[in-house]
Amino acid sequence: MVIKTVSIIGLGALGTxxxxxxxKIMPKENLRIIADSNRIARYKKTGIFCNGERCNFNFITPEENCEPADLLLFTVKFDGLQEAIESVKYHVGHNTIILSxxxxxxxxxxxxxTYGMEKILYCVAQGMDAVKIENKLTYANKGLLCFGEKEAGIVSEKVKSVADFFTRVELPHEIDTNMLHRLWGKFMLNVGVNQTVAVYKSNYGEVQRDGEARNTMIAAMREVIALSEKEGVSLTEKDLHYWLNVLGTLSPDGKPSMAQDVDxxxxxxxxxxxxxxxxxxxKHGIPTPINKMLYDQFQLIESSYAHF
Structure with a gap:
């Protein structure tokens, strides 16, 4: 299948x-940004800016009937996922490929x-250092999308179609034939980086250099390694160092999404x-004291919001 139409739901950092x-590459009518009418009105009034350039988006509400998309991309926050699943129903057809x-x-x-696992390719977004404040997104590194089938060791026609499309539109990407391992690796990184930078009220630079914050981050990541073995994924220290190297490519002044949420x-x-x-x-009887500490810190941080 040749991918020609794309729908995106979620205009956070990744969606933007x-x-x-x-x-900037596709015909405007072939790229649809799904949003409710109130959000669309706000977006049109204030604009959405990416590295200082105003975005020229083709918006569509969830209620509008349309031809299903060839490729559907979910870029919402997790707490908005169920609403997003409802909102994209007209964009999913028999041949639609879905990336999350x-x-x-x-x-x-x-x-x-909801839509069938046969439509899903597993996906990880990595290496981008985008920061979005209100309607303005800035980034130094675009990163790449890694994707593949859930079943290890195969490159399906769906995977080839997406790779061909990303090549045509010059979007950095990588096919991975062990996506569960990649997914858990990114999860390990997020558990360490997202939470630590937010709790220490800092930025990537704080965890790129030696010190207490970096030690906390790595300890949280090692707790994920211990759990991954029990879950049949088996991350190793080699994976930890791979993801630390990915972290090292990010702008020191950038912040992960959780730190942006706290701000x-x-x-x-x-x-x-x-x-x-x-x-x-x-579940597995494995102690996770560093993540317990981080979890408790977030409860304190978020409970303070009501006072502002």
């Missing part, structure tokens, strides 16, 4: 980054429960990270 990139760039290790299965006094994805680690730790 990918949407802006594609909008959400954090965590569960969004593909959740989307697949804006928004609810975070802590349940997706240390919350998941604590639940798996309890």
């Amino acid at each position: 980054l990918y949407g802006h990139h594609l909008s 760039a959400l954090n965590g290790i569960s969004s593909e299965e959740i989307i697949g429960q 804006a006094k928004r609810p975070s994805e802590v349940e997706l990270f240390s919350g998941t680690v604590l639940r798996l730790g309890k």
Whole structure:
């Protein structure tokens, strides 16, 4: 299948980054940004800016009937996933390929429960250092999308179609034939980096150099390694160093999404990270004290929002 039409739901950092990139290459009518009418009105009034350039998006509401997309990309926060699944129903057809760039290790299965796992390719967004403040996104590194089938060792026609499309539109990408391992590796990084930078109220630079914050981050990541073995994924120290190298490519002044949430006094994805680690730790009888500390810190941080 040749991918010609793309729908994106979620205009956070990733949705804005990918949407802006594609909008400069694709015919406007072939790229659809799904949003409710109130959001669309706000976006049109204030504009959305990517590295100082105003984005030229083709918006469509969830209620509008349309031809299904060849490729559907989820870039919402996890707490908005169920609403997003409802909102994209007119964009999913028999041949639609779905990618989820959400954090965590569960969004593909959740989307697949509604639209069928046969439409899903597993996906990890890595290496970007995008920061979005209100309607303005800035980034130094675009990173890349890694994707593949859930079943290890195969490169399906769906995978080839997406790779061909990303090559045509010059979007950095990589095919991975062991996506569960990649998904857990990114989860490990997020558990360490997202939470530590937010709790230490800092930036990537703080965890790129030796010190207490970096030690905390690595200790949280090692707790994920211990759990991964019990979950049949088996991350290793080699994986830890791979993801630390990815971290080293990011702008020191950048911040992960959880730190941006704390700055804006928004609810975070802590349940997706240390919350998941604590639940798996309890399931397997493995202590996870660093993630317990980070989880508790987030409860204190978020409980303070009501006072502002």
